[in-house]
Amino acid sequence: MGILIVRAPLMRAFMGLCAAALVALHAPGAGAQPAGEDSKREARRLANEGEQLFKEGDYKSAAERFRQADAHFHAPTLVMMEARSHERLGALLEARALYEKVATEDLGPSSSAKFQEAQSEAKKKLEALLSRIPSVLIVITRAPAGTRVTIDGVEIEPARLASPIEVNPGPRVIAASAAGAGDRSTVAVVKEGVIETVELSFPEAPAPVAPAKAAVADAPKTSRLPAIIAFSAGGAGVLTGIVAGALWASKNSDIRSQCDGDVCPKSLVPDIEVTKMTGRLAVAGFVIGAAGAATGVVLMAISPSSAGQGASAGLVIGPGSAFVRGSF
Incomplete structure (x- = not known):
C-alpha cells in the first residue's frame, strides 16, 4: 500500500473528531441514545478500526466501520467521521446527506460540548460542500415515447430531466433506452462544481412506407x-x-x-x-x-x-x- 499524505490541519480535525467520539463512547454523554455496555464496547471497537482505516487511506472501509459504530451507539461525532470518509472518496452526495443529518439533529440543551462542536462543524462543512457538487444536464434528441434514462444504472424520473441532476464527480455512465429503438450511452467525466451537458441522440424514425399497390396484371392481348x-x-x-x-x-x-x-x-x-x-x-x-x-x-x-x-x-x-x- 502506498504512502498517503494528508494535510496536517485536516488530519488534526479528523483526529479531534475521533477522540471526541471515543470519549463519548466511554462516558454517558447527553444527547446520545441509551445503550448497553456491550453496544458501547462494540461501537468503540468499530470506531478504532475506522480511525485506523482512515489513516491508511481506505476510506470506503472506514466509512462502513463508522456507520456500524453509529448503529451500535449513535453519536454525532461518529456520523461526522463517516461523512468525512465519504467526502474523501468523492462521494459528495453521500457526505452531504450525513452532514445535513448532524447539522439538523435536535441535540437538546443538555447535549455534550463535543456533540455541539460536531454540529457546528457539520454546518460549516455543509456550506462548503454545496458549491462542489456537480450536475449533469441530459439532452436527448428524438427521444421515442417511453424512453428510460439511467445514471450509473439508476433510473431517473422523466420529470427530473428538465433540469440539471446532481451527481458525484468522476466518470458517470449516462444511458437512454427505448423499446424498438435500441440503447444510447456515454461516459461523462464530471468535475466538481460544474454543470456538464450530456447529449444522447436517437436516429430519425424511418419515413412511413406506403402500402404496396397490388400489381394489376395486364389483360391478355387477345388477337382479333x-x-x-x-x-x-x-x-x-x-x-x-x-x-x-x-x-x-x-x-x-x-x-x-x-x-x-x-x-x-x-x-x-x-x-x-x-x-x-x-x-x-x-x-x-x-x-x-x-x-x-x-x-x-x-x-x-x-x-x-x-x-x-x-x-x-x-x-x-x-x-x-x-x-x-x-x-x-
Whole structure:
C-alpha cells in the first residue's frame, strides 16, 4: 500500500473528531441514545478500526466501520467521521446527506460540548460542500415515447430531466433506452462544481412506407384474328347459301314446269335429287353464316381493345353478296 499524505490541519480535525467520539463512547454523554455496555464496547471497537482505516487511506472501509459504530451507539461525532470518509472518496452526495443529518439533529440543551462542536462543524462543512457538487444536464434528441434514462444504472424520473441532476464527480455512465429503438450511452467525466451537458441522440424514425399497390396484371392481348376468321366463315356460309338457294330455286322451277302437279316423269328423278341436295346446301350455308357471324361478334366483344367501346356487328346480305358490318 502506498504512502498517503494528508494535510496536517485536516488530519488534526479528523483526529479531534475521533477522540471526541471515543470519549463519548466511554462516558454517558447527553444527547446520545441509551445503550448497553456491550453496544458501547462494540461501537468503540468499530470506531478504532475506522480511525485506523482512515489513516491508511481506505476510506470506503472506514466509512462502513463508522456507520456500524453509529448503529451500535449513535453519536454525532461518529456520523461526522463517516461523512468525512465519504467526502474523501468523492462521494459528495453521500457526505452531504450525513452532514445535513448532524447539522439538523435536535441535540437538546443538555447535549455534550463535543456533540455541539460536531454540529457546528457539520454546518460549516455543509456550506462548503454545496458549491462542489456537480450536475449533469441530459439532452436527448428524438427521444421515442417511453424512453428510460439511467445514471450509473439508476433510473431517473422523466420529470427530473428538465433540469440539471446532481451527481458525484468522476466518470458517470449516462444511458437512454427505448423499446424498438435500441440503447444510447456515454461516459461523462464530471468535475466538481460544474454543470456538464450530456447529449444522447436517437436516429430519425424511418419515413412511413406506403402500402404496396397490388400489381394489376395486364389483360391478355387477345388477337382479333379468331373473330375475323369467324366472320369470314360466316360470310362464306351465307354466300354459299345464297348461291345454292338461287340454283335450287331455278332448278325447282324447271322441274315443276315438266311435272303434272306432284307427278313427275321418272327421267326427272336425278334432277329432283340434285335439287333437294342443293336446297339442303343452301340451308346449311345460311346456318353456318349465322353461326359465324354470332361467333365473330362475341369474339370482338371480349377483345380488350374493344372493351368499353360498345362493340356491335350485323350481317348484311345483298344481291349476290353477303358481308358483316359493325363497330368495335
